[in-house]
Amino acid sequence: MSENPIIFDSQTRSLGGTEQNWCKAVAGGTGITALALQVSKEPNIPLFKKSLQKIQNDHPSLNSVLHKNASNGSPSFIINPPIPSIRLNIMTMSKTSELLRTLMSRGSNNSLSPLHLILEHELNINEWSDITGRSLCMGGLPLWFANAYTLPDRKWVLVLRLHAGICDRTTAVSFLKELKEAMGEKEGGYKEKGNMGIEELIPSGKTKKTLWSHGKDMMAYSLNSLRLTNLKFKDVKSPRHSEVVRLKMNTQETHMLLTGCKLRGIKLCGVLAAAILLAAYSSKRHSSNNHGKKYGVIFLNDCRSYLQPSLSIHEFGFYHSAILTSHEVKGDEILWNLATMIYMAFVNSKNNNKHFSDMADLNFLMSKAIDNPSLTPSSSLRTSLVSIFEDPVIETSSDAERELGLDDYIGCASAHGVGPSIAIFDTVRDGQLDCACVYPAPLHSREQMQELIANMKFNLLESFKMEEKLET
Structure with a gap:
């Protein structure tokens, strides 16, 4: 299977009332969903990326970007955009250690585990705080991100961060299930035909x-x-x-x-x-x-x-x-x-x-x-x-x-x-x-x-x- 997403003609879908509300809420700081996994076996990054790409190809909402209309300000999803929306960032051990030192120096954080600290850090990275300006100049904002953090003690933390407009808790749980299956190189039959607002x-x-x-x-x-x-x-x-x-x-x-x-x-x-x-x-x-x-x-x-x-x-x-x-x-x-x-x-x-x-x-x-x-x-x-x-x-x-x-x-x-x-x-x-x-x-x-x-x-x-x- 190719690691590149299958690109179809882009489609624009208007958002339902609940999805529009979540766009406003996420911009203000509520609804940034994070799944943080700590593993003690060095992750196979190429397989991790390939697995994410497979899940993205199976689900139109993950293969979409958030766009805001310049004339009327209404948000929409652009499905199958020309530029794939997957973003995988690898944090080296030195960068992760520096981040953890900074996080542990704040308030009562020094008693928290690295997994806990990284989860809170991800919950507060808001890529969607300025929907209008950034979505217009970028042609749309990605709706999810993936990061891998390397810990000093031969542990790693893998994080998925998603916009609530495409991710309720059931979606997050199913995403994790599909990821574990794909990482185990099992074939899953979860391909969606499309989606719409509730x-x-x-x-x-x-x-x-x-x-x-x-x-x-x-x-x-x-x-x-x-x-x-x-x-x-x-x-x-x-x-x-x-x-x-x-x-x-x-x-x-x-x-x-x-x-x-x-x-x-x-x-x-x-x-x-x-x-x-x-x-x-x-x-x-x-x-x-x-x-x-x-x-x-x-x-x-x-x-x-x-x-x-x-x-x-x-x-x-x-x-x-x-x-x-x-x-x-x-x-x-x-x-x-x-x-x-x-x-x-x-x-x-x-x-x-x-x-x-x-x-x-x-x-x-x-x-x-x-x-x-x-x-x-x-x-x-x-x-x-x-x-x-x-x-x-x-x-x-x-x-x-x-x-x-x-x-x-x-x-x-x-x-x-x-x-x-x-x-x-x-x-x-x-x-x-x-x-x-x-x-x-x-x-x-x-x-x-x-x-x-x-x-x-x-x-x-x-x-x-x-x-x-x-x-x-």
Whole structure:
């Protein structure tokens, strides 16, 4: 197979409303997706590049560039551009060591691993911050990049960085799966015929809503957002970037957590949301007002199976929708009861098709928040306390991963533009929970978020102890 992409005649595709919103969000710092893989076996760079080229040829969205029309300013994707969009940069050991020294000298970074530091570094490289000027002079901006970093201790970090307009979490997971297969020189049959925005694939009637209902719902969302409680902001003036805290649980703890969810007929997202709401409430316990606090939770769900026609997980693009819920916490709740209430609120909204019917409303409000930060508390651009996915990523180590020498990896997206105070990207890997928790700094500090996540884990572990007492 040739390493050069198969070039067809270029095509221009207009963006759907959700894709346009992500172009605005990514330009401001939210939605830069990074997959960072640490390997202990020297990577075969020619094979790595060949594998990336194969995946690019299989997926039109990866073989596209982002262009902005000079006359009307509307963004579009140019598919199969004359210049291939793949960008592979190799960082030598000396350059990587210099970068790590610089990163470790900042704040509380000196305790972080090289993989963690490089992931955060990549989350904050924004190639899309000036869409108009750069896309016009370059004929379009690439929508993804690949970098390889050489570490001093015979380890390497491979990173993929993608624009959210072409990459939701399902896309990122499938990309990684296809990459591991291609690196193992296995043939995959994932070639797409084409792609389009989610709005064009929503089943007929699912978005039906009267003008009055649109206005009423947007008013309700706007007023509710003013009543939501936020985490304490540490620095509202300095330029922002994304940082990450990891939450890990061992096999036994993870098993107990998943068993507790199964017994109650709820999903992991419900109990994780409940644990972090209780942790957030306890962080405000010494305030003058100890009454109930209302928090916003955004659930993200993959809509591929609900679309017409339905899409497979190997159809790349952004096909998630958001459901915004709010919940009052008084601090005396039993975690599992709160988890069930939170999860059922999400399920009820989904059963009422709010993941489709409210899509345009939430996109509009998100766009207005980007354009008018002052509409949000302290101009923070915070839309909720937390965002979380309906389903976790389930991973089991394979022979292909062992052959590649894959030691560890983290996947998540930036959140320092518009978005929640904390975005949870949960994975159950070989039976162990591993969450990448992304937050905007210095709006929130690393110490603040480490304490919040520690309290979240404490709440989960305490719920196990309470269950054991009830069983005995």
